[in-house]
Amino acid sequence: MRQQAEHHKVNQQTASHRKAGRKITILSLCLILMLSILSGCSGNTDQSKEPEQTNQKQESGTEMTSNFKPGTYTAEADGKDGKIQVEVTFDEAENITDIRIVSQTETAGIGDTAIERVKEQIIAGQTLAVDAVSGATETSSALVAAVEDTVKQAGASLEAFKGRAVQKAGIGQVEQLTADVVVVGAGASGVSAAVSAADQGAKVILIEKTATIGGASNLSWAGKFYNSSAAVESGLKVEVEREIADWIINNHWRVDAAAIRQYVTKSGETYDWLAEKGYKTAFLNFAGEQLHVLPPYETRQEALRAMLAESVERQGGQVITETTAKKLMTNDKGEVTGVIAEQADGTTLEISAKSVVMATGGYAANKEMVKESFGFEGVNGGLGQNIGEGLQMAWEAGAKVPDNFGGQMLHQTLARATDKLKSQYSPFEASYPLMLTYLPNFMNVGPSGARFRDEASTLTAVAAANTSAFNGAYHLVIVSKLQLDALMEQGMNGVNAPKLPGMPPEFYASFQDQFTLDNPWKNADKVFDAMVKNGDGYKGNTIGELAQNAGMDQGVLTDAFTKYQEATRTGVDTEFGKDKAYLQPMGDQGPYYAIIAEINNLGSVGGLLVNTKFEVLNDKRVPVKGLYAVGLESEGVLFNDTYVGNGVGIGYSFTSGRLGGESAANSALAK
Numbered sequence: 254m255r256q257q258a259e260h261h262k263v264n265q266q267t268a269s270h271r272k273a274g275r276k277i278t279i280l281s282l283c284l285i286l287m288l289s290i291l292s293g294c295s296g297n298t299d300q301s302k303e304p305e306q307t308n309q310k311q312e313s314g315t316e317m318t319s320n321f322k323p324g325t326y327t328a329e330a331d332g333k334d335g336k337i338q339v340e341v342t343f344d345e346a347e348n349i350t351d352i353r354i355v356s357q358t359e360t361a362g363i364g365d366t367a368i369e370r371v372k373e374q375i376i377a378g379q380t381l382a383v384d385a386v387s388g389a390t391e392t393s394s395a396l397v398a399a400v401e402d403t404v405k406q407a408g409a410s411l412e413a414f415k416g417r418a419v420q421k422a423g424i425g426q427v428e429q430l431t432a433d434v435v436v437v438g439a440g441a442s443g444v445s446a447a448v449s450a451a452d453q454g455a456k457v458i459l460i461e462k463t464a465t466i467g468g469a470s471n472l473s474w475a476g477k478f479y480n481s482s483a484a485v486e487s488g489l490k491v492e493v494e495r496e497i498a499d500w501i502i503n504n505h506w507r508v509d510a511a512a513i514r515q516y517v518t519k520s521g522e523t524y525d526w527l528a529e530k531g532y533k534t535a536f537l538n539f540a541g542e543q544l545h546v547l548p549p550y551e552t553r554q555e556a557l558r559a560m561l562a563e564s565v566e567r568q569g570g571q572v573i574t575e576t577t578a579k580k581l582m583t584n585d586k587g588e589v590t591g592v593i594a595e596q597a598d599g600t601t602l603e604i605s606a607k608s609v610v611m612a613t614g615g616y617a618a619n620k621e622m623v624k625e626s627f628g629f630e631g632v633n634g635g636l637g638q639n640i641g642e643g644l645q646m647a648w649e650a651g652a653k654v655p656d657n658f659g660g661q662m663l664h665q666t667l668a669r670a671t672d673k674l675k676s677q678y679s680p681f682e683a684s685y686p687l688m689l690t691y692l693p694n695f696m697n698v699g700p701s702g703a704r705f706r707d708e709a710s711t712l713t714a715v716a717a718a719n720t721s722a723f724n725g726a727y728h729l730v731i732v733s734k735l736q737l738d739a740l741m742e743q744g745m746n747g748v749n750a751p752k753l754p755g756m757p758p759e760f761y762a763s764f765q766d767q768f769t770l771d772n773p774w775k776n777a778d779k780v781f782d783a784m785v786k787n788g789d790g791y792k793g794n795t796i797g798e799l800a801q802n803a804g805m806d807q808g809v810l811t812d813a814f815t816k817y818q819e820a821t822r823t824g825v826d827t828e829f830g831k832d833k834a835y836l837q838p839m840g841d842q843g844p845y846y847a848i849i850a851e852i853n854n855l856g857s858v859g860g861l862l863v864n865t866k867f868e869v870l871n872d873k874r875v876p877v878k879g880l881y882a883v884g885l886e887s888e889g890v891l892f893n894d895t896y897v898g899n900g901v902g903i904g905y906s907f908t909s910g911r912l913g914g915e916s917a918a919n920s921a922l923a924k
């Protein structure tokens with residue numbers, strides 16, 4: 254929905270640019286005359302050719318702006334994960350002939366694919382009014398912004414570039430396809446479902462909204478495949494009955510016991526299945542837990558594509574990317590009979606099938622849906638394109654909305670300050686507030702000012718996020734002057750950090766060499782003041798003033814602070830039992846800072862109820878004929894209200910896909 258709204262906005266802008274463009278033509282001619290008299294110089298860089306300063310006609314017949322200079326121009330803009338630098342070449346006819354990406358650090362397999370797609374659209378249509386690529390809106394917008402900058406530098410007509418429509422050759426065209434099984438979504442679950450269905454002998458069509466295969470698995474670290482051959486060989490075995498019983502109790506019995514049993518007893522086979530198909534995971538004894546580290550990031554997509562080629566395509570099926578499912582087709586008996594989808598060029602696909610498998614990864618990027626079902630939205634750390642379309646389609650076709658709908662995959666908390674600080678300070682300095690949200694040595698309070706947890710829960714990703722979420726939409730990490738001075742003098746050793754903050758490697762990749770416990774936090778006072786100025790934290794010379802500035806209750810924060818001070822003095826935390834080692838003295842001098850920390854949501858969990866054949870159930874808990882669901886869309890059967898499993902996201906997606914695809918194919922082939 255959010256992306257649809259964004260697209261809508263882009264289209265509106267495009268339309269208004271077109272109208273404005275007509276009015277501007279006359280004005281710009283006058284302006285051009287003035288400018289050419291005044292300078293003729295556009296202040297650009299890297300020009301390879303000097304232009305003729307005359308009004309020229311392009312082949313298309315449009316008037317060229319007189320201060321336009323062909324040549325090569327450089328510019329940069331902030332993408333999702335850093336700067337995107339471009340070198341854009343304009344020919345004499347004011348056309349963009351080449352866009353060279355000088356540097357970029359966007360997410361491999363998602364951002365880089367989007368860059369290529371947007372580049373192609375700009376050059377093919379000589380337009381900046383391009384559609385953002387699904388799942389990579391920020392990357393797409395950054396590339397457009399950088400190219401727009403070069404258009405301005407070149408003195409070319411921005412109105413013309415913004416006014417030309419993207420060519421969508423397929424609008425109005427309808428193509429009809431048939432398959433035994435259609436799988437919607439090519440994340441871990443969708444790819445597995447498509448491959449295993451094809452291996453049963455079914456003709457499979459897999460459609461995927463983006464240009465990327467692999468979905469969130471491309472960003473993930475490890476999966477849990479219980480008692481895999483590798484785990485058992487290593488001597489680490491899980492006692493299955495005990496594991497299942499504990500799982501059910503820990504989820505307050507509000508789960509599908511048969512689904513849990515199926516996952517725990519059959520996920521081990523998935524490890525071998527994946528390995529045989531060339532997607533090799535490496536077993537890791539993770540403090541007694543069986544984890545399987547996914548293949549190197551840069552090889553994953555290729556491995557999944559090879560699996561699809563070997564099974565789906567070889568079997569006569571198709572993998573159709575950049576195609577968004579819009580609606581499920583049903584017959585008069587209410588059975589699902591196919592999918593209507595739209596391709597990037599506007600072509601409508603009507604795909605008839607005997608079984609449809611939904612593998613669309615949930616709705617975490619749909620703020621309204623998360624807010625409504627969960628209470629508040631947090632930060633979406635998952636895929637931007639997962640906006641709940643699959644769920645909406647299935648519900649419209651008769652699927653039940655589960656009674657415990659709203660579970661999320663909450664993972665650590667993030668400092669709201671980081672993004673803005675990154676444009677003001679080095680990546681290491683900009684990450685100071687973020688790092689403190691991962692350390693147990695600081696006092697954490699909720700929006701009221703009350704302390705709410707043993708801060709040692711920050712050491713475990715899922716505990717860190719869920720304790721925060723129970724307490725509200727955000728929490729605050731309190732930092733005193735004594736602590737800030739210690740950080741500036743001795744780095745994290747100064748505050749007795751037990752270990753480096755347990756952030757995912759990509760969070761510190763750009764400052765790996767500075768990411769040590771003894772590196773003094775230079776400029777920390779300035780960084781924290783900037784955080785407050787940016788509106789991403791608070792400051793007060795006294796605890797009372799901090800409470801007032803942060804909108805907390807003064808009495809509540811003062812009371813919490815007094816008790817916490819007492820605990821740091823005595824070494825006994827009577828309220829939460831925090832280990833003495835983490836009870837760091839805070840001194841009694843201001844200023845005090847409060848860092849705003851918000852939950853990081855890696856994905857929604859559930860939305861469709863399924864049985865152990867992965868058939869989607871209706872309000873009467875009877876299968877909707879022809880409809881299946883795997884991966885996150887169906888994962889609510891495993892968890893009551895929140896995701897708690899290390900590696901289960903990946904383990905279940907591959908396993909449910911493998912088993913669900915098989916089941917969908919068997920039913921289709923029997924029809």
Ligand SMILES: Cc1cc2nc3c(=O)[nH]c(=O)nc-3n(C[C@H](O)[C@H](O)[C@H](O)COP(=O)(O)OP(=O)(O)OC[C@H]3O[C@@H](n4cnc5c(N)ncnc54)[C@H](O)[C@@H]3O)c2cc1C
Nearest residue numbers: 438440442462468469473474475578614884885900902903
């Ligand atoms: C940053 C990050 C790190 C993670 N780390 C771990 C980890 O280490 N271990 C772990 O177990 N789990 C981890 N997870 C969770 C795990 O990645 C997911 O649970 C799992 O990959 C979900 O797989 P899926 O196939 O259900 O959904 P997805 O991977 O989300 O795939 C859904 C696919 O459907 C497509 N789609 C959406 N709508 C449509 C539509 N209308 N038409 C067509 N296609 C559509 C999407 O483009 C996407 O490709 C992590 C998640 C994230 C975001």
